[in-house]
Amino acid sequence: MNKIPALSPTVLLAVALLIYPLIFSGAFYLDVGVTFLLAAISASAWNIVGGYAGQVSVGHAMFFGLGAYAPLLCYKLYGWTPMAGIPFGIAASVALAILIGIPTFRLTGHYFSMATIAVAELIRIYFGTWDLVGAAIGLQGPATARGWWDLTFRSELPYYYIFLTVLAVLLSFTYLMERHRFGYYLRAIKVGERAARSLGVPVQQTKIRALVLSAMFTSVAGSLYSVKTGFIDPESGFGILVSVQMVIIAALGGAGRLYGPLIGALILIPLQTATNTWFGGGGTGLTFIVYGGIIVLIARYEPGGIYDLWEQISPRRWRRKHAS
Amino acid sequence: MLLEAHAVSKSFGDFFAVRDANLSVGEGEIVGLIGPNGAGKSTFFNCLAGDAVPTSGKIIFDGQDMTKAPPEAHARLGIGRTFQVPATFEGMSVIDNVMVGAFLRHPHQGDARDHASRIIELTGLKAQMDLAAHSLGTPGRKRLEIARVLATNPRLMLLDESLAGLTPTELQEAIRLVRKIHEMGITIVIVEHIMEVIMTLAGRVLAFNQGHVIASGRPEDVVKDEAVIEAYLGRGSHRVRRRSA
Ligand SMILES: Nc1ncnc2c1ncn2[C@@H]1O[C@H](COP(=O)(O)OP(=O)(O)OP(=O)(O)O)[C@@H](O)[C@H]1O
Numbered sequence: 001m002n003k004i005p006a007l008s009p010t011v012l013l014a015v016a017l018l019i020y021p022l023i024f025s026g027a028f029y030l031d032v033g034v035t036f037l038l039a040a041i042s043a044s045a046w047n048i049v050g051g052y053a054g055q056v057s058v059g060h061a062m063f064f065g066l067g068a069y070a071p072l073l074c075y076k077l078y079g080w081t082p083m084a085g086i087p088f089g090i091a092a093s094v095a096l097a098i099l100i101g102i103p104t105f106r107l108t109g110h111y112f113s114m115a116t117i118a119v120a121e122l123i124r125i126y127f128g129t130w131d132l133v134g135a136a137i138g139l140q141g142p143a144t145a146r147g148w149w150d151l152t153f154r155s156e157l158p159y160y161y162i163f164l165t166v167l168a169v170l171l172s173f174t175y176l177m178e179r180h181r182f183g184y185y186l187r188a189i190k191v192g193e194r195a196a197r198s199l200g201v202p203v204q205q206t207k208i209r210a211l212v213l214s215a216m217f218t219s220v221a222g223s224l225y226s227v228k229t230g231f232i233d234p235e236s237g238f239g240i241l242v243s244v245q246m247v248i249i250a251a252l253g254g255a256g257r258l259y260g261p262l263i264g265a266l267i268l269i270p271l272q273t274a275t276n277t278w279f280g281g282g283g284t285g286l287t288f289i290v291y292g293g294i295i296v297l298i299a300r301y302e303p304g305g306i307y308d309l310w311e312q313i314s315p316r317r318w319r320r321k322h323a324s
Numbered sequence: 325m326l327l328e329a330h331a332v333s334k335s336f337g338d339f340f341a342v343r344d345a346n347l348s349v350g351e352g353e354i355v356g357l358i359g360p361n362g363a364g365k366s367t368f369f370n371c372l373a374g375d376a377v378p379t380s381g382k383i384i385f386d387g388q389d390m391t392k393a394p395p396e397a398h399a400r401l402g403i404g405r406t407f408q409v410p411a412t413f414e415g416m417s418v419i420d421n422v423m424v425g426a427f428l429r430h431p432h433q434g435d436a437r438d439h440a441s442r443i444i445e446l447t448g449l450k451a452q453m454d455l456a457a458h459s460l461g462t463p464g465r466k467r468l469e470i471a472r473v474l475a476t477n478p479r480l481m482l483l484d485e486s487l488a489g490l491t492p493t494e495l496q497e498a499i500r501l502v503r504k505i506h507e508m509g510i511t512i513v514i515v516e517h518i519m520e521v522i523m524t525l526a527g528r529v530l531a532f533n534q535g536h537v538i539a540s541g542r543p544e545d546v547v548k549d550e551a552v553i554e555a556y557l558g559r560g561s562h563r564v565r566r567r568s569a
């Protein structure tokens with residue numbers, strides 16, 4: 001009796017996502033679906049450290065980019081299936097996360113946010129001049145599949161279900177995290193670091209663990225992206241828009257909420273697709289305007305995102321409906 | 325001695341907020357700290373809790389040198405503290421706040437929840453268990469701070485004006501709670517402006533003024549001390565109750 005109301009939105013959502021490609025089977029809608037899933041995965045990965053722990057990274061593209069380059073680099077250098085590069089991307093991202101976390105989490109204030117922007121930009125610029133990774137031109141994957149293991153499909157449908165599986169795994173992980181000591185510690189750190197420490201919370205170590213986990217999943221998102229598109233360059237891997245999109249999607253839906261990033265992606269991706277379709281090439285400039293507008297709206301009206309807004313409204317609606 | 329502070333000083337620039345303060349607390353004691361506003365009581369507490377590193381001096385807890393140890397190490401060893409301005413985790417529910425403390429000794433969620441529930445019952449917060457901390461008001465949040473610290477199973481609790489701003493009935497209840505905590509075998513150091521609290525609870529009192537310990541001893545003697553009366557400057561040693569900062 002108790003569990004059903006909490007469970008049913010999850011079931012509805014799962015069913016909706018599972019049957020979406022069967023209803024909207026056109027290439028365009030499928031592409032929107034895949035883009036949505038990738039955005040939801042990236043933002044949910046960001047959410048672990050940016051939302052739950054409140055350590056706002058504006059440079060998560062560094063992990064996305066490493067994850068994106070690794071598969072295509074493995075293919076280029078050794079002719080391996082791009083999939084083989086995924087663990088290398090994760091390893092590199094974990095190492096980078098620890099390297100950034102140790103010095104910046106010691107400091108308070110916005111040092112972490114600033115450091116992440118700087119590091120992501122440095123990596124982007126460096127990759128743009130590094131011949132091994134194709135410099136400014138970037139890397140390409142196999143043009144045609146040598147077998148299923150290349151994960152190179154002509155249809156978007158397989159990608160849709162692969163991405164959906166990854167999203168489900170990530171959200172299940174986050175769900176368990178929320179209920180574990182680690183999740184409580186993250187929320188405590190977010191609202192009151194000083195009080196958390198006084199209760200014995202190992203703040204520094206907990207933040208680093210959050211960043212490492214977040215980096216791992218972001219790296220996987222990057223790998224999924226490059227395996228699917230079969231192409232990566234410094235801008236699409238490490239560009240500031242990649243980082244900012246994760247922040248905006250999570251904040252729009254509700255940072256530090258399980259379904260926040262998913263809700264955010266559900267709104268932003270169709271909106272972005274629409275502006276890109278209507279305005280063609282000028283769409284990229286428009287993306288910045290849309291992002292800027294969303295930042296202003298969140299900052300001004302609802303810092304908790306749509307999720308909190310809904311929570312404020314829905315209990316009242318519920319009470320009215322169930323008033324005896 | 326459970327806690328010993330030797331000649332602890334803390335300065336901010338040229339200004340000494342605490343100067344050469346000595347304190348030793350035996351297991352099972354309740355020690356009161358009094359003194360006018362800005363005397364250095366909270367700063368001294370911060371040094372004892374690892375929240376501030378003393379400029380000089382030494383702090384020993386249960387035989388271990390804690391002078392430079394971080395606050396989380398203090399919590400692990402059994403020193404718990406409340407904040408003068410409540411620092412509850414605002415967006416989180418009362419039970420979740422207490423669970424953060426409970427996790428220190430109970431890593432598993434179920435155990436932590438059970439332990440936190442017991443503490444919530446003990447501290448009289450059961451009715452508010454599922455409310456968000458910010459909906460509690462200052463007295464409730466101070467009680468929640470006590471509960472949260474209690475959940476870490478401390479041996480020593482440092483209470484910084486946890487009983488300030490209560491109505492007379494709430495005050496009696498809070499005094500009973502502190503007694504109960506003391507009966508559990510927890511040693512207490514309490515900062516309080518309300519003399520009634522100090523007189524009824526503390527077995528021994530230290531008076532601070534301008535960073536210095538100006539008197540110490542039995543509460544009834546300290547409030548009669550010339551220097552202490554001087555420090556409170558005509559406000560009358562029995563009527564130094566004032567609104568909380
Ligand atoms: N971080 C700081 N930087 C500079 N000065 C400080 C700092 N913290 C405290 N002080 C100063 O140190 C002195 C002692 O402050 P403290 O808060 O310890 O006093 P207190 O005895 O707790 O007073 P109250 O009864 O008002 O709580 C005050 O003059 C205060 O302004």
Ligand SMILES: [Mg+2]
Nearest residue numbers: 365366367408
């Ligand atoms: Mg004080």
